[in-house]
Amino acid sequence: MPSVQLQNVGRRFGGVNAVGDVTAVVPNGAFVTLLGPSGCGKTTTLRMIAGLESNTSGVISIGDRIVSDPSRSLFLPPEKRNAGMVFQSYAIWPHMTVFDNVAYPLRLRRLTREDVRAKVMRALDLVQMTAYAERPAPLLSGGQQQRVAIARAVAFEPSVLLLDEPLSNLDAKLRDEMRIELRALQQRLAITTIFVTHDQEEAMALSDRIIVMRSGSILQDDTPEGIYFRPSTLKVAEFCTTSTIIPATVVASRPGTRSRVLEVRGDDWSGMVQSATDVVEGAGVSVIVRAESIRADADPASVSGDQDIRWRGRVEKNVFRGFRRTLVVRVGEIAFTVDAAPENDIRVDQEVTLSVSLKDTWSIPAAAAAASATETPL
Ligand SMILES: Nc1ncnc2c1ncn2[C@@H]1O[C@H](COP(=O)(O)OP(=O)(O)OP(=O)(O)O)[C@@H](O)[C@H]1O
């Protein structure tokens, strides 16, 4: 299965840069997700790879073949790129049976009747839908329709699979099940897959790598753990995690085990935080702490010794969410979001000590944070 490469790829629509300057490699057989908010250019990027949209700049390659390079007027149409695609807006064609839906791309490729039948049944078998072959498509549940759409995309044995929010119309429980099925299917076929979603949990659950996009550009291209634990900008941290961001000033900097360790001081608190880079003394940083990494204790004496930074604040909100309880705790100017255990009985207006250990902190130089904040939106 070939890799997919984008080199300085852009797409302008009139005066609008839908995709700015995207450079990325999707390794052979990998599952890579384009993650970002609505309008950031995910669908446009996927459609350019499929050949349903032409890039206005840059070079797109699938395997060792360049499929699009406008500077040389080179453009391979979709049927010559061998990419299977599941679209965002609709799943399958309602006027056809399940069989005919899956057979459609095979008939387009002029396969014999026997070959069409064999490949359709194999694809339906992969998604456990053979029993439904003769069923009219509208008489299927949402999850079944999604399975048929995936069968249709893999039936002609494409070398690349492009999936545009294929699970977004499903209810939460079915979406969870389909994620597991989709990942298992992708691994069984070892097919290079590019998946699009705006759901960060979905991206983390499925991907070998995640490409976080914003305003037509890549913010970070990393493993799910890299994106989650070591965001490169505040925008990535804000989009991919539930975090509180706290301004601080660097007092000292030293090498740590897996990152730099900065000694920092904020309003009425000080402590150590992790950082990707060295930051000079006196410079500002934005300290990031994820909601599930913060402890909230009513009794300061019960905070364990390995909690490196502490704040004292007052609970403003307490929302029971089943598998966790989300607290909003006011510390001066900052409202901390804290994911506590669901049985936690801390009440609104109670004073609590918030604490976090060094390994659960991350920080970004304030200069980088300011630069990403002034980036012009589309
Ligand atoms: N045919 C077009 N003509 C003009 N502008 C377009 C066209 N297609 C997309 N755009 C613009 O390009 C930008 C990126 O759109 P795109 O559909 O790629 O976003 P997306 O990340 O897939 O968003 P969503 O999560 O809502 O599906 C948007 O601002 C959109 O309005």
Ligand SMILES: [Mg+2]
């Ligand atoms: Mg889209």
